[in-house]
Structures are given as C-alpha cells and as structure tokens.
Amino acid sequence: MSAGPTRPRIVVATRNTGKAREIARILDCYDVISLAEFPAVEFPEEGGDYFENARIKASVAARAIGCVCVADDSGLEVDALDGAPGAYSARYGGAGLDDRGRLEALLEALADFPEPRRARFFCASAVASPDGRSEVAQGVCVGRLLLQARGDDGFGYDPIFSPQGESRVMAELGRDEKDALSHRGRAFRALEASIANLVRA
Ligand code: IMP
Secondary structure, eight states: OOOOOOOOEEEEOOSOHHHHHHHHHHTTTSEEEEGGGOTTOOOOOOOSOHHHHHHHHHHHHHHHHSSOEEEEEEEEEEGGGTTOEETTGGGTTOTTOOHHHHHHHHHHHHTTSOSOEEEEEEEEEEEEOTTSOEEEEEEEEEEEEOSSOOOSSSSTTGGGEEETTOSSOGGGSOHHHHHHHSHHHHHHHHTHHHHHHHHHO
16 A cells, blocks of 8 residues: 655644644644754744734744744734733733643633623634745634533643534533634645745746
C-alpha cells in the first residue's frame, strides 16, 4: 500500500494546546507542527485588535522558525457586557486564573442578566511566510451563554457557550461538529487559499 503524498509542513504559532489541536484538525491537509518544538520563540505582549495580534503571532514565528506559520487571535464577545471580554478573553478576571477560573468570573458577571445571554466567538486567523508576507481572514460563531457549565470537551468558555440552533454547549459537541460551526473552523477554512499560496511560493 502506498503512503500517499507527503503533506506540507506548517507551524501553528500558539502555546494554547486547545487551539493548536483544533487548528491541526481543521488544516488536516497539512502536517501541522506544534510550537512546543520551538520553545525559544517569544511573542510581544498583545495590544492591538484581533487581526493585528494574529498577524504578529504568525509573522514573529515565521521569521524565527523559517517556515510558513499560522496563528489565531480569538475571543468571546458578550452583548450584555458591551462586547467584553473580546480580545482580552484569555486574561478575563485577572492574572493567575485558569480556564475554569475565568469561566467562573464570567458567570458571576452575568448572574443578574436575563436570558438569552447573547454572545459570539470571533476568530482572526493569519498565515505568514519567513519573507514577510502575511494574510488574514475571520470567522464568527453566534450563540448564547448558559449559567451552568456542561460537557468536558474543548477548552476556555466551551462549557457555557451554546451555538445558535443547538441545545448543547460547545464542550458537548463532537470535535468534527465543533470544527464545522466554530469561529476557528470558519476562519481557517476562509484562509485556506492564502495558506496554499504561501506554502507553494
Ligand atoms: P488569545 O487568542 O490567545 O488571546 O485567547 C483567546 C481566548 O478566548 C482563549 O484563551 C479562550 O479563553 C477564548 N476562546 C477562544 N476561542 C475559544 C473556543 O473555541 N472555545 C472556548 N474559548 C475560546
């Protein structure tokens, strides 16, 4: 039996293992290498908007490693909180919290708001090559937040986010189901042609 064609290698520029796993699944026509193999790569503090943050992560890694890199910057935007925590989702509730602590801080902030607690996940995806070229795309997943955490798959706010048209939360969906409707799935499928261009060049 033939092993088939070799998949081109790209690196996913994130230290978030939940994200890295999803991006590797979504871009399964590539051999997606984790940043764990490149411990020396350092990113500047995130400051700008989603697109700028995603582009910086991919570009810094591409220059440091010398191959095409992809990255994302994503966040949860809650209507009742005027779009917060948004690009600050990874730091919500203060330093020193883990995913569960951040989720509980958000539940506390939402306790007095009535249903439906509308929210959306936003994802900016980026691809960059070592010679300085880069492209971005985006994906959105709208839904609502529940006040009780459920399920045990996924990461971050997945246990309280229920996508529109679903009775389950993200953490209860199968992995393929999450990728089909998630902000990240949409953002990286929208970036596929740009990734192919930079990998071919
Ligand atoms: P950043 O892109 O590294 O700034 O982090 C994005 C943060 O948004 C994550 O740490 C999570 O808290 C949250 N987030 C982004 N995407 C998802 C998702 O698919 N599920 C749950 N939480 C997410």
